[in-house]
Amino acid sequence: MSEILTIEQAIERLRAADDILLLCHKNPDGDTLGSAGALYWALRQLGKRAAVLCSDPIPDRYAYMELGAYAEDFEPGYIVAVDVAGLQLFGEATVGYGERADLCIDHHPSNSGYAKALLLDGEAAATAEFIYGLLLEMGVEITPCIASCLYTGVATDTGCFKFANTTPKTHAVAAKLMELGADYQMLNTLLFESKSRPRLAIEKRSLENLRYYYGGKCAVVALSREEIEESGADSTDLEGITAIPRMIEGVKVGITVRQQPTGSYKVSVRTSRDVDACAIAARLGGGGHKQAAGCEIIGGMKYAVDALLAETAKELGVEPEQSADEGAALC
């Protein structure tokens, strides 16, 4: 297990280090990149060499962070994982570095303790929220670029201050970052008011395929491999649509079923506060949280949806329906 550090101890080690390699998790999001970006620019300000590395390409939309490209000849002297809760989240290209991480800075209470040392704030809405305080303690000047990186992390991990993890402190940090020059108008447009064409295409298909069951208390979106491939949607696009069925007024259980390239069916279950998503997923071999869970089902699409409808009926306390009844479509 990791040695647990205080902020002061972590600062001491960062100050003593050089040639610092910052590692992000695979499928990089705004928080792992924004946190690494802010640290990168802070370390550069302190006169250190640093680089950012991720096993997946950094999406174009984050180009404004101007993250120092990792070069093959960069010899890491100190390795820092940022917002990476466990080794399995590194991806093949970086897990070797992850196993040697000197320090992990994270906000996931579930952090597995794989790094030699750990700086954790499980109360922070985002790792970037926490790193803001760290940089202040370090005496780093929060430039507009650093502020934009940190704002990206805070805003994306909270769904633009909408998710339940948002706290008064999150808003207070956002206010400070805006005052320090975070380009929040550009960032909000880029991060929250823009969708790719494949994302729109898979949204369209999802709405066409959406069916209501149990008097509108359950909504199911089922997507075949062919439909997913036709849309061009990637995993991020697909992740985005899992929120759609639950969002509909009156729906307590929102289910998304996606056929995988292997032929199995990946299931996402989202529920309102009074229904246990994990109970539904767990009985089908999966797991997760009370309001968001998942599982994988082998068999046909009809088999998968019928199994989900049967488990949903138990949680709703109603008589089971079958997908063969077809459900009610959107008009």
Place this chain on the structure above:
Amino acid sequence: MSEILTIEQAIERLRAADDILLLCHKNPDGDTLGSAGALYWALRQLGKRAAVLCSDPIPDRYAYMELGAYAEDFEPGYIVAVDVAGLQLFGEATVGYGERADLCIDHHPSNSGYAKALLLDGEAAATAEFIYGLLLEMGVEITPCIASCLYTGVATDTGCFKFANTTPKTHAVAAKLMELGADYQMLNTLLFESKSRPRLAIEKRSLENLRYYYGGKCAVVALSREEIEESGADSTDLEGITAIPRMIEGVKVGITVRQQPTGSYKVSVRTSRDVDACAIAARLGGGGHKQAAGCEIIGGMKYAVDALLAETAKELGVEPEQSADEGAALC
């Protein structure tokens, strides 16, 4: 024109008044209702009689504000309009009271000055943001109910802290309201993560009808009366979909055309920062802002779309296409 008041003067007048009628604007949104709700509960706390009145029914989703129902026998002693920028925004049922308004509390710089006195903060992102400071000055205890009303106003007028009007102060006020007991988790789910079935239905139809022109720089959604009626969408649902075409990556001009019950075509034009929406709408008899404008076109749907495509081509500096070319659909 209105007498312009300081906060202290406005507080003096509210303290001296009783039987206070609070007026909201028609098609009430979270800010006019949340502001009126917060004032209602503050005035009640000061031992005064008060009532809230709006020319349209208050949507069910705002029931948690528990706004004092206006009764026919309520004799207003002092009339306060909240978040109403001009007389035309009252609606038939309340404009008579609006014309007699003693005080207007607002954040719209365009306020017409129809009330006897005006308390205005044109810098505030929402009237509710401004009223938070007013209530503090009045020495009112911000109860969880008042905090929820104010949070509703601040969050809805900024699209959950996403729109360009959001300031550091907006976030600071949100942080305070959360600390004071605003039920922000319930409110965020209710206000930002829930869509009506008709809204989903019209979204589906919009995505099906969406066409790209000019190499993807322009996206058009055209909706016939029949399609709108089939979906059951109301004006709020329709307003929501005008953001969709502009949101697509690469799209600089997003156009929505809705056939009206009268047969004419209501047009919404949304543009990226480098294209003038108002120029497009103005040449077709409409107007608006640089990034969001509108107009009404008489004729057929094809005529309307072709006219819009021609004006869009001028702004984009490209050769005009016609809707008969059909555009490219989402896959």
